[in-house]
Amino acid sequence: MTIGIPRAFLYYRYHVLWETFFEELGIDYIVSPETNKDILKRGNAHAIDESCLSSKIYMGHVDYLIDKCDYIFIPRVASFGNAKEVVCSKFQAIYDVVNNTYREKDLKILYYSIDVHNKETELKAFLKMGKFLGKNKAQVLKAYYIAKQAEKTTRLLEINNQKLLLNNSNLKILIVSHPYNIYDKYVGEPIINTLKELDCTPILACIAPEKLAREKSKLISKTLPWTFNKELVGAIEIYKDNVDGIILVSSFPCGPDSLVNEMIIRKFKEKPIINLILDDQEGTAGMETRLESFVDIIKLRKESETYE
Numbered sequence: 001m002t003i004g005i006p007r008a009f010l011y012y013r014y015h016v017l018w019e020t021f022f023e024e025l026g027i028d029y030i031v032s033p034e035t036n037k038d039i040l041k042r043g044n045a046h047a048i049d050e051s052c053l054s055s056k057i058y059m060g061h062v063d064y065l066i067d068k069c070d071y072i073f074i075p076r077v078a079s080f081g082n083a084k085e086v087v088c089s090k091f092q093a094i095y096d097v098v099n100n101t102y103r104e105k106d107l108k109i110l111y112y113s114i115d116v117h118n119k120e121t122e123l124k125a126f127l128k129m130g131k132f133l134g135k136n137k138a139q140v141l142k143a144y145y146i147a148k149q150a151e152k153t154t155r156l157l158e159i160n161n162q163k164l165l166l167n168n169s170n171l172k173i174l175i176v177s178h179p180y181n182i183y184d185k186y187v188g189e190p191i192i193n194t195l196k197e198l199d200c201t202p203i204l205a206c207i208a209p210e211k212l213a214r215e216k217s218k219l220i221s222k223t224l225p226w227t228f229n230k231e232l233v234g235a236i237e238i239y240k241d242n243v244d245g246i247i248l249v250s251s252f253p254c255g256p257d258s259l260v261n262e263m264i265i266r267k268f269k270e271k272p273i274i275n276l277i278l279d280d281q282e283g284t285a286g287m288e289t290r291l292e293s294f295v296d297i298i299k300l301r302k303e304s305e306t307y308e
């Protein structure tokens with residue numbers, strides 16, 4: 001049996017957990033390639049027009065995997081625990097969206113469902129999935145705990161590496177973006193590359209201790225409902241004194257990000273901020289020009305501060 005993992009959405013947050021879990025259970029898997037023109041085209045053809053770019057990309061990766069594996073892995077996540085928090089409804093709906101979109105293809109989907117508000121925890125979800133894969137409870141528990149440890153170790157390493165970057169003398173720009181947008185080679189990585197070409201050090205808000213970030217987000221808003229956005233807002237609080245500017249990156253037309261980014265722009269007045277919206281238009285010239293101007297403004301501002 002081969003599992004196909006779409007390289008999109010929660011893959012960028014959980015790939016170490018998922019891949020280690022499958023490896024420990026001896027289950028073969030493939031991951032769809034980095035997003036490219038063809039994948040985006042497939043996504044546009046299979047997603048409804050109103051979908052955010054990130055959902056279209058997800059559909060493109062699913063479409064790529066059809067006929068290349070036995071099951072496509074599509075987890076469903078609704079809530080992680082805090083009674084007042086949810087995640088964007090796309091993560092809850094994507095399983096049904098894919099199922100409906102490909103209903104004539106009799107698609108086989110492997111999934112787990114996390115909805116802590118309804119007592120569906122991550123552990124329970126993995127136990128159920130492991131049973132479906134034909135493994136016994138002891139095997140699944142062992143694989144899950146090894147995978148959790150691998151996830152924790154990787155996360156700590158990422159956070160520590162980023163801490164080191166905060167000490168260098170370049171301009172440091174905080175990129176506030178969901179990991180599935182900024183790590184995506186086709187739509188997000190050009191931003192990182194352009195900043196590096198401009199001799200800036202990108203600092204990623206999605207690399208921050210999640211629990212601390214959720215706590216810190218309360219300094220900005222106590223009523224934000226979306227867990228992932230709370231973590232990004234809290235990360236701004238964590239990094240803001242060590243960076244020279246902030247770039248908000250979201251995919252068109254993202255409801256949660258448009259509300260949250262507006263709030264960030266109003267509340268964080270002390271640093272220059274720009275808002276970049278990713279869409280499916282080809283070419284990066286417009287984005288590069290905006291980044292160059294932004295970096296110039298930061299440099300001028302720093303120079304005038306030195307002069308004063």
Ligand code: SF4
Pocket residue numbers: 052053054055088089090091178251253254255256257
């Ligand atoms: S948070 Fe925004 S970008 Fe992410 S899935 Fe939801 S609508 Fe799409």
